[in-house]
Amino acid sequence: GDFICGGSTCSKWKQLSRLQRSIILFLFAFLAVCGVISYTSMGEPWKSTSLFFFSLFSQKPPKPPHVRRGPSNLQNKPPWRDVRLKTRHDTSKVVEEPVQADKEEKTEKSVISWRGAVIEPDQSTEPPSSKIKEPEKPSSVEAEDQKEPVPITERQVAVIEAFRHAWKGYKDFAWGHDELKPLSKSYSEWFGLGLTLIDALDTMWILGLKEEFEEARKWVANDLVFDKNVDVNLFESTIRILGGLLSTYHLSGDSLFLEKAKDIGNRLMPAFKTPSKIPYSDVNIGRGTAHPPRWTSDSTVAEVTSIQLEFRELSRLTGDEKFQKAVDEVMKHVHTLSGKNDGLVPMFINTNSGQFTHLGVYTLGARADSYYEYLLKQWIQGGKKENELLEDYMRAIEGVKKHLLQRSQPKKLTFVGELAHGHFSAKMDHLVCFLPGTLALGAHNGLTADHMKLAEALIETCYQMYAQVETGLSPEIVHFNLHAQKGHKDVEIKPADRHNLLRPETVESLFYMYRFTGDKKYQDWGWEILQNFNKYTRVPTGGYTSINNVQNPSNPEPRDKMESFFLGETLKYMFLLFSDDIDLINLDKYVFNTEAHPLPIWVPA
Ligand code: DMJ
Helix, strand or coil: CHHHCCCCHHHHHHHCCHHHHHHHHHHHHHHHHHHHHHHHHCCHHHHHHHHHHHHHHCCCCCCCCCCCCCCHHHCCCCCCCCCECCCCCCCCCECCCCCHHHHHHHHHCCCCCCCCCECCCCCCCCCCCCCCCCCCCCCCCCCCCCCCCCCCCHHHHHHHHHHHHHHHHHHHHCCCCCEEECCCCEEECCCCCCHHHHHHHHHHHHHCCHHHHHHHHHHHHHHCCCCCCCEEEHHHHHHHHHHHHHHHHHHHCCHHHHHHHHHHHHHHHHHHCCCCCCCCCEEECCCCEEECCCCCCEEEHHHHCCCHHHHHHHHHHHCCCHHHHHHHHHHHHHHHCCCCECCECCCEEECCCCCEECCCEECCCCCCHHHHHHHHHHHHHCCCCCHHHHHHHHHHHHHHHHHHEEECCCCCCEEECEEECCEEECEEEHHHHHHHHHHHHHHHCCCCHHHHHHHHHHHHHHHHHHHCCCCCCCCCEEEECCCCCCCCCCEECCHHHCCECCCCHHHHHHHHHHHHHCCHHHHHHHHHHHHHHHHHCECCCCCECCECCCCCCCCCCECCCECHHHHHHHHHHHHHHCCCCCCECCCCCEEECCCCCEEECCCCC
């Protein structure tokens, strides 16, 4: 027994009887043999215990079982191979038991996981800095399965059904093209880049439409080519394509989407080569040339100030600062410009001089809308540190209150009109209905409670823009009555304005309002809108169509076009509106771009 006797334990050992020593030796031997036999079938904690016993007898612990690894180019897993299924439609757990090789890979690189919308973004993201060094990971990668999925509601099921119907039309008649023409069973091209498909990717992910997503992914992998001699609009391709790809990358963790995002991001950069650094509206993504529209050297203010969330995120993900630098410069420049009216901006800016043009006209609608939205959202994206953005936002909302707010008759609806050279016009674009949602988001992020009050008043108005119309669908533009007249409602519609393009803004704001207040009336209003879309815009053979006349229920005059934002935004916001799960794109962790593509907040709340 002396071979285990050494140092201070030795005297105690010698005090033991022969029988006692034999029992102890037997026990040690027994445990050692058990350890050898069962090592390979044990889990990790048990392995470390048995390794501890081995270490009592031997200097070298046994090697883990040998793993044969194939050539590295054969080790890429197909996207769903070891996917965890945990959507709200499929609560089954792990699909395949990972083998040892998989475990090793997981420590080297992140796993693509199908998480429906129960997603946690990367908590270790960094605030903006002028020098960006380390590329960031996708937001879905870090946290896994933190809570049970919330079951989907009947209304969400109806949204999925609507999406599937729209997708069927797109798939059957417009696959890989920009927009579906559901009546003529054909398609239209704008940029020739599969706009609807890209815009819809993250919606499919959020709705849990795995098969559709996978099929679309294949198209992106095999057929989406940006090396094309084609002019694209910088703003539209940024918010829909770059935004859609970045968001899909974050949700899926699939690097294909980041690669594509980098490609299009680089191809859009020539737009910033202007004398003022205010970008041109159009870029030829194949030739690398950019230009303003043929008739002017102006760009639209909303367009040059609503590409920032996407380019800033691209810099963060790639570690290449040039994207962020280009768009930050635009914001800094616009911050200093004269020609604003209490924070309200004109609609045009010149790419040579860098000055606002067409001064004196102020609107929260077309050509200015998302300037205001992106002031707040960039501030949120960057962790609420960039004070100039907040200042400009707060000043602008004061400007709205001072110059653009009025109340209609007879219902006294608060609305946002327009100002042209000192004259107030009671005209409001449907586009302005993004504002209640944005105001509510600001209030949720600690801005004054007044903003929430205004949001509540404005969303009621936006709802009335639907409810007071014969089809229950809003026209593109309304004029509010400032004076009560017998037999007149608050909302008047001019013949040229009575079309509906399946736009998202009201549903978007309803979503924010419901998230922040929990008031079910917002869900009910959204439900009415969905039913009216189904009643007047659904095409039996697949797809939904814009209509020309919201005032004629017996013939709403279908326009034969389904805009990509119907799938990218309208149906996505509907689905989120009907959910009670605040983690279904948690608004303290994600900020939506103006095309409803969620991007991570760099320093989540
Ligand atoms: C979308 O492309 C975006 O929401 C944009 O900000 C405004 N227009 C459409 C939707 O109406």
